[in-house]
Amino acid sequence: MLPFARLTIIGLGLIGSSVARGVRAQMPAVRITGHDADPAVRKRAVALGICDDVTDTSGAAVLDADLVILCVPVGAMGAVAAEFAADLPADAIVSDVGSCKQSVAEALSAVLPDAIIIPAHPVAGTEKSGPDAGFSTLFKGRWCILTPPENAPEVAIERLRIFWQQLGADVELMDARHHDMVLAVTSHLPHLIAYTIVGTADDLEGVTQSEVIKYSAGGFRDFTRIAASDPVMWRDVFLSNKDAVLEMLQRFSEDLSALQRAIRYGKGDELESLFARTRNIRRSIVEQGQDDDAPDFGRKH
Numbered sequence: 001m002l003p004f005a006r007l008t009i010i011g012l013g014l015i016g017s018s019v020a021r022g023v024r025a026q027m028p029a030v031r032i033t034g035h036d037a038d039p040a041v042r043k044r045a046v047a048l049g050i051c052d053d054v055t056d057t058s059g060a061a062v063l064d065a066d067l068v069i070l071c072v073p074v075g076a077m078g079a080v081a082a083e084f085a086a087d088l089p090a091d092a093i094v095s096d097v098g099s100c101k102q103s104v105a106e107a108l109s110a111v112l113p114d115a116i117i118i119p120a121h122p123v124a125g126t127e128k129s130g131p132d133a134g135f136s137t138l139f140k141g142r143w144c145i146l147t148p149p150e151n152a153p154e155v156a157i158e159r160l161r162i163f164w165q166q167l168g169a170d171v172e173l174m175d176a177r178h179h180d181m182v183l184a185v186t187s188h189l190p191h192l193i194a195y196t197i198v199g200t201a202d203d204l205e206g207v208t209q210s211e212v213i214k215y216s217a218g219g220f221r222d223f224t225r226i227a228a229s230d231p232v233m234w235r236d237v238f239l240s241n242k243d244a245v246l247e248m249l250q251r252f253s254e255d256l257s258a259l260q261r262a263i264r265y266g267k268g269d270e271l272e273s274l275f276a277r278t279r280n281i282r283r284s285i286v287e288q289g290q291d292d293d294a295p296d297f298g299r300k301h
């Protein structure tokens, strides 16, 4: 028994096109209608054949949907929902894939006060963007976190759980505030640091007239892969999850300052002890998933 029959995806980029491809592969009987604000993306989605229909407006896309998934930047969620609100079937479930959850829940409930809203976050992705970057197995062995509001019907939550399980994800339910705090550490702060260190390296090129970026090796390249991620997406993530990001950034800055002092005063034992502890933590993460070099690193199984 399929959890849904008529899926609408709004935003046909990396995540939206991966959802479409995953549904095509795992739930081929589900009818997929897509919309994207960018005409070039709509045209590409038609050429790729990842949707049964691609509409010019979001309102036309939701007309007979029983599940609508918003796959747009978190800062656009409210505006998109306002566009299709009048056309949304009363029994449709509205969900999303946004990287932060409190702000999305607030934005959607403000414009869809009577809708069934169950925010979700597939913790899976890449640094790439657009419909050609998606793939059907993106969510395989990854977490998908649902953050249902208190009034969400249990049967609706279960249908969405089954949907994401069919795409290969392991599903957890979580409080939205807790989600935003956890992801601020495990996802948002790493991106902020990667963006920063690439900027610093580039600035140093000018100051020292040296070829800093040119001589970057595996460490710099591994560490900064995510600095190639979409600027609009991450602008919205940092502004939407500001409080949690700033709290985690403060903690990180304090820890970095402690390291700075240890280096300045030659506290080698302190440095070595921290590095041994953090190396063991990193090794345990890899043991949970696959080797760093495998394409499916970080999967649970």
Ligand SMILES: NC(=O)c1ccc[n+]([C@@H]2O[C@H](COP(=O)([O-])OP(=O)(O)OC[C@H]3O[C@@H](n4cnc5c(N)ncnc54)[C@H](O)[C@@H]3O)[C@@H](O)[C@H]2O)c1
Pocket: 010, 011, 012, 013, 014, 015, 016, 035, 036, 037, 038, 041, 071, 072, 073, 074, 076, 079, 080, 097, 098, 099, 100, 122, 123, 124, 125, 126, 127, 128, 129, 130, 131, 230, 233, 237
């Ligand atoms: N990239 C990742 O690794 C990743 C992982 C998990 C969740 N997410 C979340 O998924 C969402 C989409 O990210 P993505 O990586 O697929 O980005 P993307 O840039 O690949 O795709 C976003 C698409 O949304 C479209 N869009 C933007 N504003 C729109 C609007 N108002 N109406 C209709 N379409 C609009 C864009 O044209 C684009 O095609 C974001 O909320 C992001 O936080 C991303």
Ligand SMILES: O=C(O)C(=O)C[C@]1(C(=O)O)C=C[C@@H](O)C=C1
Pocket: 098, 099, 122, 123, 124, 125, 126, 127, 186, 187, 188, 226, 229
């Ligand atoms: O693997 C990557 O490139 C990602 O950045 C994916 C990643 C992350 O791990 O931080 C990014 C944003 C999400 O909301 C979820 C996952």
